[in-house]
Amino acid sequence: FRLYSWLLTRASTQGHPLVMYLHPWEIDPGQPRMAGPWVSRVRHYRNLSQTESRLTRILHQFRFGSIRDVLLGGIEGIGSDLRRPQPGAAALVKEVA
Numbered sequence: 001f002r003l004y005s006w007l008l009t010r011a012s013t014q015g016h017p018l019v020m021y022l023h024p025w026e027i028d029p030g031q032p033r034m035a036g037p038w039v040s041r042v043r044h045y046r047n048l049s050q051t052e053s054r055l056t057r058i059l060h061q062f063r064f065g066s067i068r069d070v071l072l073g074g075i076e077g078i079g080s081d082l083r084r085p086q087p088g089a090a091a092l093v094k095e096v097a
Contacts (some may be wrong), residue, residue, distance in 0.1 A: 004058060005058060005061070008061075017065075019067065022051075026048070026051055027052055029048040029049040029051070
């Protein structure tokens with residue numbers, strides 16, 4: 001989560017949007033443990049109990065919006081190229097939504 005915080009701070013100060021994605025298993029410390037190589041188990045299960053509090057802190061610390069808002073230029077304070085909807089952006093968002 002240090003990397004997320006750093007990336008969000010940097011993107012915000014430079015006026016760029018940033019897309020974040022978490023797998024559902026990354027916020028479930030009670031998930032069943034699967035057998036597998038040691039490296040995979042460490043990567044999947046280490047600090048799972050801290051994920052929710054870290055995510056909550058990031059959600060309070062930064063402002064978030066939808067990809068649709070970015071494509072349609074509805075988010076203030078991001079790069080000028082993205083504030084102006086690109087030709088066909090509305091049609092693209094309608095297809096996705």
